[in-house]
Structures are given as structure tokens and as C-alpha cells.
Amino acid sequence: MKLAKKITTAVASLAIAASMSVSAFAAAATWESVVQCAKDCGVQDHNVQQLSNFLEKNSDKFTTEQYVGMCKAIEKTFNDVVFKYLDADTAASSLDNDARTALFKNMTEEDRQAILKALVDTGAEYGVKITTEKRATNDGYDVIVEFDGEKTPIDDNKPSPTGETANSAAAFVAACAIMLAGTGIVVVAKKNKEN
Amino acid sequence: MSDSKSVKHSRSRHRKHSESNKVLRTVTFVLTPFLVLTVVCGVFVLGLLKPYNDFKPYLNLVFNEENKQTQGDKQVSIYHPDDAPLRIREVTNEETEETHTMIYPYYGDFYGTFTCENAGMIDLPIYAGTRLDVLEKGIGWYNGSVYIGNVGNLVLAAHNHTYFYNLPWCKVGDIVVIETDYVKMTYIIGEIVTFDENDSTYINPTFGHDRLTAYTCWNNGRLGMSKTRIAILGDLVSREWKKVEVAN
Numbered sequence: 001m002k003l004a005k006k007i008t009t010a011v012a013s014l015a016i017a018a019s020m021s022v023s024a025f026a027a028a029a030t031w032e033s034v035v036q037c038a039k040d041c042g043v044q045d046h047n048v049q050q051l052s053n054f055l056e057k058n059s060d061k062f063t064t065e066q067y068v069g070m071c072k073a074i075e076k077t078f079n080d081v082v083f084k085y086l087d088a089d090t091a092a093s094s095l096d097n098d099a100r101t102a103l104f105k106n107m108t109e110e111d112r113q114a115i116l117k118a119l120v121d122t123g124a125e126y127g128v129k130i131t132t133e134k135r136a137t138n139d140g141y142d143v144i145v146e147f148d149g150e151k152t153p154i155d156d157n158k159p160s161p162t163g164e165t166a167n168s169a170a171a172f173v174a175a176c177a178i179m180l181a182g183t184g185i186v187v188v189a190k191k192n193k194e195n
Numbered sequence: 196m197s198d199s200k201s202v203k204h205s206r207s208r209h210r211k212h213s214e215s216n217k218v219l220r221t222v223t224f225v226l227t228p229f230l231v232l233t234v235v236c237g238v239f240v241l242g243l244l245k246p247y248n249d250f251k252p253y254l255n256l257v258f259n260e261e262n263k264q265t266q267g268d269k270q271v272s273i274y275h276p277d278d279a280p281l282r283i284r285e286v287t288n289e290e291t292e293e294t295h296t297m298i299y300p301y302y303g304d305f306y307g308t309f310t311c312e313n314a315g316m317i318d319l320p321i322y323a324g325t326r327l328d329v330l331e332k333g334i335g336w337y338n339g340s341v342y343i344g345n346v347g348n349l350v351l352a353a354h355n356h357t358y359f360y361n362l363p364w365c366k367v368g369d370i371v372v373i374e375t376d377y378v379k380m381t382y383i384i385g386e387i388v389t390f391d392e393n394d395s396t397y398i399n400p401t402f403g404h405d406r407l408t409a410y411t412c413w414n415n416g417r418l419g420m421s422k423t424r425i426a427i428l429g430d431l432v433s434r435e436w437k438k439v440e441v442a443n
């Protein structure tokens with residue numbers, strides 16, 4: 001039953017991928033079609049937006065054939081990694097963002113690394129240098145995209161730390177006071193000893 | 196006899212003098228710094244209370260937190276070469292067939308201004324990105340949200356002790372204007388929310404639906420880091436594209 005479920009899912013995924021490939025070839029591929037491809041393959045919303053921002057800004061730098069290649073790379077990653085986390089008869093395109101986030105969180109570290117490797121390799125094919133580093137603070141990755149002389153860190157999709165740190169001036173004065181007190185104790189002890 | 200008396204007297208006076216010196220030294224060298232420390236700690240505790248907020252901008256001036264820069268400062272960027280060209284594109288709306296100009300910012304560069312007059316926030320600078328080095332310069336545009344002018348959720352963040360210090364003073368119904376060299380976006384605040392630092396609900400994209408989300412840390416009006424964020428959510432009132440003329 002488990003095997004049958006896996007086969008069904010695989011067939012469904014391949015069918016989806018094949019249809020997307022056909023449609024990608026059929027239509028003149030644009031940066032928007034790459035973004036749609038990412039949405040259809042279960043990529044999280046903030047990553048889709050970041051991809052969209054990058055491609056929109058650099059839309060004059062890539063050819064139609066390259067956009068087709070990007071779509072194929074996304075589909076391949078989907079088939080290799082993502083589909084096995086889906087239930088039978090569930091299309092990745094139907095998942096809401098919470099489900100996509102949960103899907104990524106439930107992946108093994110090996111599979112996450114596989115996705116990142118695919119991202120880096122695909123980028124390298126098109127002159128985009130992507131560096132990734134696992135964050136110590138959460139499950140995410142620090143990603144920096146370098147292309148055409150420009151370096152763009154991909155902002156974390158968790159709300160930024162926008163609070164104030166301890167008042168540095170007060171801390172400095174307090175530290176001075178403690179230091180003075182310590183010096184004072186030493187001086188007094190010395191003087192008292194002399195007397 | 197008298198000599199021994201006078202010696203005793205002198206020794207007694209010396210002891211008293213020595214004792215008073217010890218007391219004086221203790222006061223001068225030990226108690227005074229502790230007194231200073233107590234005063235500083237007391238001021239710090241008072242600073243956690245609401246009234247401090249009224250004096251905060253003045254204290255920032257005294258201790259010179261360098262938190263304001265004029266717009267368009269020419270600075271060396273670590274994210275792009277100095278001679279990087281403007282990223283400009285003419286975009287045609289497929290439905291209306293109208294064309295407008297987009298100017299895409301480089302990470303860390305000045306991007307636009309933020310104004311909410313009712314909260315006393317006028318022409319605050321917006322920079323592209325939300326890394327800490329960018330937030331030091333102004334309001335940060337989160338690059339996982341839409342470019343200013345595009346349809347979707349526009350997300351801005353800033354520190355609660357600098358550029359978004361007045362954000363909690365915004366009220367439902369206030370008008371917020373976000374302006375760049377190529378577009379002027381006007382929003383009306385529809386909701387004010389608080390959420391946990393790990394909650395991405397309000398900063399996630401809203402594909403096809405215009406919204407402004409501007410947030411900062413919220414510590415119930417007190418200083419200090421917080422696990423809570425406060426955000427104003429704005430609904431779009433108008434989008435006015437500007438004519439962009441680029442010098443050759």
C-alpha cells in the first residue's frame with residue numbers, strides 16, 4: 001500500500017512536471033513563468049517573492065532559453081526532493097504557505113542541503129553566485145546572491161530584531177563607578193596599612 | 196611626667212586624626228563611587244518607565260547616537276561598485292497597457308521616504324534591506340516583500356529607539372505616504388497589531404493584494420529588546436507613478 005502510494009504520488013508529480021514543461025516550452029518563457037513555476041512546485045511564498053524580485057530586476061539579463069532552463073531546474077528539484085513529502089493526490093500548487101513552510105521544516109537536513117545545492121548549481125549555470133550558511137539562531141539559512149557586480153543578502157523572513165539594546169552610556173558610567181569603587185578600596189586599604 | 200603626658204596626648208590626637216582620616220578616605224574613595232553607581236542605576240530604572248520616553252530624544256542628542264543621515268548621502272557601499280548604474284526599467288501593465296518606470300534599488304542604498312504626519316514622522320529615509328547595518332541608517336525595506344509601487348505586501352522595519360520611535364503613536368485612520376523617485380504610494384492605516392518575533396504572518400507576501408506593513412519592536416512602551424513586534428497595517432489609497440527623467 002505504501003509502495004502504491006509512492007508510485008501514485010510519483011506519477012502524479014511527473015505528470016504535473018511534464019505538463020509544466022510542455023507549457024513552459026509552448027509559451028514564450030519569461031521571468032514571470034519562472035516565478036509561477038516556483039509557486040507550482042511548492043516553494044514558500046517569501047522565497048517566491050525573493051525570486052520574483054531578483055528576476056524582475058534582472059529581466060533584461062536572461063534569455064527565453066535560460067528561463068526555460070530555470071523552470072526545468074525547479075521541476076527537477078521538485079521531483080527529486082519535494083514530492084516524497086507530499087500526500088498522494090496532493091498537488092504542491094494547492095498548498096497554502098503554512099503547509100509549504102511545514103513541508104520544508106519536516107524535511108531531513110540531507111534533503112534541505114539537496115535543495116540548496118540545486119539552487120547554487122542552477123545559479124552558477126547562469127552566472128549567479130549563491131552562497132548559503134546555516135543560521136545558528138533558527139532553522140533558516142543566510143543566503144547571499146551575487147550577480148553582475150551586485151551583492152544582495154536575502155533578508156530573513158522572520159521579523160528583524162528592531163529593539164533597543166541596553167543604554168550604552170549608562171552602562172559605561174556604571175562601569176566607571178565600579179572601577180572607581182574598586183580603586184578606592186585599594187587606596188584606602190593601602191593608606192590604612194601605612195598608618 | 197609632663198613629657199609622657201604630652202606624648203600620650205599627642206598620640207591620642209594622632210589616633211583621632213588618623214581615625215578621622217580613615218573615615219574621610221572611606222567616604223571619598225569608596226562610598227562616593229557607590230553613590231554614583233546607585234544614582235546611575237536609579238536613573239536606568241527610571242528610564243524603563245514611561246516618562247523617560249519624553250526625554251529620550253534629548254538624551255540621544257547628548258550622547259550623540261548618530262541616527263540621522265540626509266537623503267541621498269553618497270556612501271561607499273559594500274553591496275555594489277561605486278559606479279554601478281541605475282537599474283531602471285519601463286514596465287507595461289498588460290491590462291491597462293499603461294507604461295511606468297521602475298527604479299530598482301541596490302541593497303543598502305537609499306530607496307525612498309516614509310511620512311505619517313499625525314505621528315510626527317516626516318520624510319524618514321528608507322533604505323533597501325533589513326540587515327543591522329542598514330537599520331542603523333534608516334527604515335529598512337524587507338527584500339522579501341514587493342518593490343515599492345508593485346502590487347502586494349510592502350514591508351518596512353526600523354528600530355524602536357530611532358526611526359520607528361513614533362510608530363506606536365500611529366492610529367487607525369492615519370495616512371502614510373511612501374515616496375520614491377518613481378512612485379508615490381498613499382496608504383490609510385486600517386489596523387494595528389502586535390505579534391511574536393517568530394510569527395511571519397504579517398511580513399509574508401500577499402500576492403495580488405496591496406498592503407503596507409511597517410513594524411518595530413514593542414516592549415509596552417519601555418526600553419529594551421523584546422520578543423514582540425508592533426505593526427501598522429495600511430490599505431492602499433492611491434498609487435501615483437512619476438515621470439522619471441534620467442540624465443545621460
